[in-house]
Amino acid sequence: MVAITASRAAWMLPVCMSAAAMRHPDVVRRSACLQLGAARRFAVPRRVIVSLAGVGAPYELDAVRRQLAAGDAQLLDVREKEEWDAGHLAGALLVPLSTLPAAQLPPGVSATRTAYVHCKAGGRALRAAACLREMGVQDVVSLQEGYAALLAAGFPPA
Known part of the structure; x- marks a missing residue:
């Protein structure tokens, strides 16, 4: 529990x-x-x-990095704009949790490509992943690692 x-x-x-x-x-x-x-x-x-949000698929950060580099996946940063402006990962798309749920997928978000979702510490990423799944994104994975941990793991800053 x-x-x-x-x-x-x-x-x-x-x-x-x-x-x-x-x-x-x-x-x-x-x-x-x-x-x-x-x-x-x-x-x-x-x-x-x-299992509730369907975001519990196991992943390895190296595999995530390879998928992103190949264009087979999308990286969604669900922190707020002020956090994004202070620093974000290369190739990430800003989709603040505060803008979800919406009637449509946010601009630039694909329903058919794997979406890796991250925030500062993991809590917002879980909520956003659940929202995105309900909005039709087929494969959503909430990254447990937050922004700083992803930087430390070798994800490049923008």
Whole structure:
């Protein structure tokens, strides 16, 4: 079991919803990115968290780097513009979490190419990955490594 604060667990809200509500696509899409203000903590099995958003695929950073270099994948930075302006990774596309969910995919985001999503520490990337999946991106992977860790792992800055 892993304990998750309500604000970090917002992307997994559908776990707590009724089965009837879960069959309504608009409820799922909107709840996937809902920000909860309560300070409650939820205990949810780790496998549920990983499988809920469909973003738990294993990855190796070297393979991610190769896919990005070959143009077979896209790197989405879901930090806010101020963070992006302070520094970002080469080839990344800015898609702030605050702009999700939207009725359409953000400009430049492909629904058919693998999307690797990162933020500063991982929490926003998980929520954004869930939103992107609900918006139709077929293969979304939330990188556990944040911006600084990706730089340290050899991803080049812009």
